[in-house]
Amino acid sequence: MQKERLNYLHSMYLKGQLNDSELQELSLALADDENELIFKEFMNDSWYKITDQDRKDLPSKKAAEIFTKIITAPEQTIKLWSYSLILKIASVLLILSFSVLFLQKLRQTNSLLDYKSEVIAPGKNAGTLTLASGKRISLSDPIRGELANESGVKITRTKEGKLVYEFTAQEVTHKDQINTLSTGMGEVYELHLPDGTTVWLNSASSLTYSVFLNRQKQRKVILEGEAYFEVAKDRSRPFIVQSVAQKVTVLGTHFNVKCYKDEPNTITTLLEGSVKVNENVILNPGQQAISNSKNISVRDADVESQVAWKNGDFIFRGENLENIMREVSRWYNVEITYKSEDLKQIRLEGIISRSRNIDAVLELLESTGSLKFNIEHRKIEVYK
Numbered sequence: 369m370q371k372e373r374l375n376y377l378h379s380m381y382l383k384g385q386l387n388d389s390e391l392q393e394l395s396l397a398l399a400d401d402e403n404e405l406i407f408k409e410f411m412n413d414s415w416y417k418i419t420d421q422d423r424k425d426l427p428s429k430k431a432a433e434i435f436t437k438i439i440t441a442p443e444q445t446i447k448l449w450s451y452s453l454i455l456k457i458a459s460v461l462l463i464l465s466f467s468v469l470f471l472q473k474l475r476q477t478n479s480l481l482d483y484k485s486e487v488i489a490p491g492k493n494a495g496t497l498t499l500a501s502g503k504r505i506s507l508s509d510p511i512r513g514e515l516a517n518e519s520g521v522k523i524t525r526t527k528e529g530k531l532v533y534e535f536t537a538q539e540v541t542h543k544d545q546i547n548t549l550s551t552g553m554g555e556v557y558e559l560h561l562p563d564g565t566t567v568w569l570n571s572a573s574s575l576t577y578s579v580f581l582n583r584q585k586q587r588k589v590i591l592e593g594e595a596y597f598e599v600a601k602d603r604s605r606p607f608i609v610q611s612v613a614q615k616v617t618v619l620g621t622h623f624n625v626k627c628y629k630d631e632p633n634t635i636t637t638l639l640e641g642s643v644k645v646n647e648n649v650i651l652n653p654g655q656q657a658i659s660n661s662k663n664i665s666v667r668d669a670d671v672e673s674q675v676a677w678k679n680g681d682f683i684f685r686g687e688n689l690e691n692i693m694r695e696v697s698r699w700y701n702v703e704i705t706y707k708s709e710d711l712k713q714i715r716l717e718g719i720i721s722r723s724r725n726i727d728a729v730l731e732l733l734e735s736t737g738s739l740k741f742n743i744e745h746r747k748i749e750v751y752k
Contacts, residue, residue, distance in 0.1 A: 374406055396681075399720050488726040488746065491554035491571055491699045493529050500545035500579070507531065507557060519545050521562065521579045533562040533579060550574035551593075553701035556677075563587050564600030565607065568678045571698040572628070594626040596678045599641075614659045617644045623651075624675050630694065633658045637674040680722050682729065689714045689739070693750065700726045707751035714738060 377394045380386045386394065397403050494508035497515070505515050507525065515531075516523045522536045531549065549559050551569050559567045559575065563582035569575055573593020581587050588608040599607045601620025609616040611627040613634040621641025627634040636645055637656040644650055645657040649664055656669035676683035677695070684692055690712035693704045699722060706712060720732055730741045730748070742749040 371406055374403060378407070395719050396721075488700050488702060488743070490723055490725065491556060491701070493557060494555040495549055495551040495557035495569065497523070497531065498548040498550070500547060508555070519579065521545070523547075530558045530560060532560045535562070545579045546576060547579055548574055548576045553698055561587075561589075561600075563602065563605075563607075566598045568596040570594035570596075570677055591625055591627060593628055594624070594677070596622075596624045596675055598622050613661060614646050614657070614664070617647075618642070624678075626674075628694075628698075633660050635674070637669045637671060639671055639675070676719075677722065681719055682722055683719045684716050686715050686717060688712060689716060689750070692716060692733075693748075696726070696729060700729075702726065702746045702748050705747065705749050707749060711739070711750050711752070 374397055377386065377390060377397065380390065381394060398407065492508070494506075497505040497507060499505070499516055499518060501518065503516070507529075512525050512527055514522060514524050517536065520536050522534050524532050524534070526532060549557060549569060551557055551571055551573050553572050555571055557569045559569060561567060561577060561581055562579055565581075565587070567575060567589075570593060573591070573595060575595060576590040578584060578588075581589075585605055586608055587602070587605055588610060590610045592611065595609075597607075597609065597618075599618050599620050599622075603619050607618050607620070609618075609625055611625065611634055612629075613627060614636065616623070616625060616636055618641065621643055622639040623641075623643055624637045624639070625634070626636075635656055635658055636643065636651065638651040638653055640653055642650060642652065646659065646664060649657055649666060651657055651666065654669060654671060655666055656674065658665050658667065670685055673683040673685050673687075677699075682692075682695065696702070697704050716733065716736070718732060720729055726743075730743075733739050734741060738752070740751050742751065
C-alpha cells in the first residue's frame, strides 16, 4: 500500500473521520509487518507536535497505566491489534510516545513465545479427490489440465488450482457416479460443481456429490466440516446441503455452513438470497441459524467474521479462546492443550491474515498480557 494512502488513513483516524470500509482497510494495513516503520514515522511526527506543557500534564508513569488499561478491556474481552490500540492512544496525543516506548520495552525485555521447534507455516491450497471408482487424486501435486474422464464427465484442474467438471457426452444412461472432495488439516480448496455452483472448502472438511448434479431433480450434497457456497440459480431444482445436524435448502444464493464434529453447534450464515433450514426456519441475508441435536435458533450474524476464512483472514469479535484455537489448530495442523480450563473462556477481538506463520498469530494473542504459549513440535500449550 502506498505511503500516501497510509498517511491519509492515519490522519483521518486521528480526526475520527474514517468510514467502516476505511477502518477495515486501516486494520489490515496495521496487521502487515511491512508497514511497521511507516506507522512509527507517523507516530514520531505526532509526538513532536506535543507541547512542553502537554508533556508535564501527563507523567510517563500515568501514561503507562492508561495504556495497560486500554489493552485489557472489561469482562475478559481483550483487544488484539496492537498498532490500532496505539493509534487510539494517539488520538489524545499526550499519551502517544509513552505507549510506543512501553510497547517497545515490552517487546525488547520479553521473549513472547517459548520456541522448541521449527517455524509452523500456514495452510495451503490442497485436497484429495476420490472418484466413484475409488481412485484418489492428490490435489496438492502441481498437476494441471485433465485429471479424469469417467462416464461422460471430464474433471480438470485450472492453472489457478480450481477443480472444474464438464460434460463430454450428450446422453448419460448409466448409474449415478459419486465423488468426494476432502481437505486435511491445513488445506483449503475451491470446487466448481457440475451444476455451476462454486464451493470453497475449509480445512478438515469433505463434500460428497454426484457428478450428474445438474441433471437431478434435487441437487444434493453432503458436507462435513465447513464450506462457503455460491449456488447456481435453478428454480426448478433446489440445492440441498445435508449435514449431521441440519438440512439447508436453497434455489440460488450465497451462504456459509460450519458443521465440524468437534463444534457444539452447526452454524449456517446467509449472505445473499434466502435459505430454509430444517424445513421450518427461513433465513434472510445477515442472519444465521444455530442448530444442534436439541434445538435451532436464529440471530443476526457478524457476516464478515463468519466468512473471514474464505477471504484469507482470522477475524475474532468477542470469541472465546477455545473457539479461536480450534480455528488455529485446523489451519496450522497443530494440537492445542490448556494448562487450566478457565483459559478457554477468555474472550478476544482482533484481525490477522491467515497467510502469516503461526508465531505471528500467537504473538498477537500474547501481546494482551493474559496468555502465553509453549510450542514443541506441532503441539501448543496455553498457559498464563
